[in-house]
Amino acid sequence: MKRVKYTIANWKMNGLNGAVKVVNSIDRHVKKTRHKKSKVVICPPFTLLTNFINAKTGINFGGQDCHHFNEGAFTGCISAQMLKSAGCKYVIIGHSERREYQKETSKELNLKIDIANKYNLKIIYCIGEKLSEIKIRKKILNSQLSSLPKKINIKNLIIAYEPVWAIGTGKTPTIGEINSIHLDIRNLLSKKIGKSKSQNISILYGGSVNPSNASDILNLDQVDGALVGGASLKSKDFSKIIDSYS
Numbered sequence: 001m002k003r004v005k006y007t008i009a010n011w012k013m014n015g016l017n018g019a020v021k022v023v024n025s026i027d028r029h030v031k032k033t034r035h036k037k038s039k040v041v042i043c044p045p046f047t048l049l050t051n052f053i054n055a056k057t058g059i060n061f062g063g064q065d066c067h068h069f070n071e072g073a074f075t076g077c078i079s080a081q082m083l084k085s086a087g088c089k090y091v092i093i094g095h096s097e098r099r100e101y102q103k104e105t106s107k108e109l110n111l112k113i114d115i116a117n118k119y120n121l122k123i124i125y126c127i128g129e130k131l132s133e134i135k136i137r138k139k140i141l142n143s144q145l146s147s148l149p150k151k152i153n154i155k156n157l158i159i160a161y162e163p164v165w166a167i168g169t170g171k172t173p174t175i176g177e178i179n180s181i182h183l184d185i186r187n188l189l190s191k192k193i194g195k196s197k198s199q200n201i202s203i204l205y206g207g208s209v210n211p212s213n214a215s216d217i218l219n220l221d222q223v224d225g226a227l228v229g230g231a232s233l234k235s236k237d238f239s240k241i242i243d244s245y246s
């Protein structure tokens with residue numbers, strides 16, 4: 001069966017300088033090459049979202065997080081409803097940097113996924129083990145997957161497998177490992193939601209994806225795209241990654 005492929009940029013807290021240029025250049029590239037092999041999504045900082053969305057490019061946009069309530073006294077936070085009303089179609093939830101620095105818990109992530117699902121945002125749910133957890137990787141991934149709400153609409157769910165030790169380090173698991181870990185994740189999903197539903201969920205790889213390794217990673221049969229950090233900030237590099245599907 002054919003799953004949707006995604007090439008997703010996670011700009012993190014970057015992009016103030018030249019962001020419009022980068023988006024325009026990626027947009028031109030996607031249009032010029034009539035690229036249809038993956039859906040291209042950019043998740044910039046919140047302050048840049050509206051400008052980009054209003055510019056009406058062929059690119060989809062998403063937030064990097066959302067709160068688990070709609071509104072209220074939560075200084076510094078943004079809700080799924082707000083992302084939706086700004087025109088976002090996607091939201092990243094559970095990125096390891098938020099788990100680490102914002103101390104996001106499984107319970108909280110479960111509520112965030114739930115509310116993003118209610119607003120029909122496509123959820124890019126990040127999971128991945130730390131270096132010290134490699135030996136118990138499967139157990140860690142399984143417990144992170146337990147944050148998925150029972151009632152989630154599978155059409156709104158994308159999983160991003162991002163080994164924490166691979167993010168921004170230039171290191172990645174081997175190509176064979178990536179494929180087999182993705183297969184493990186699909187089997188874990190299958191136990192939770194059933195085999196046929198699990199076959200439809202796109203599982204992306206993230207962690208030091210760059211123009212040189214993208215083609216090897218993105219053409220693995222278990223990999224349905226990439227979540228790209230550093231290399232998504234340069235339009236040339238990100239465009240090369242977009243072109244890496246065979």
Ligand code: PGA
Nearest residue numbers: 167168207208228229230
């Ligand atoms: P990286 O980041 O591509 O810079 O390793 C990926 C991510 O954190 O999503």
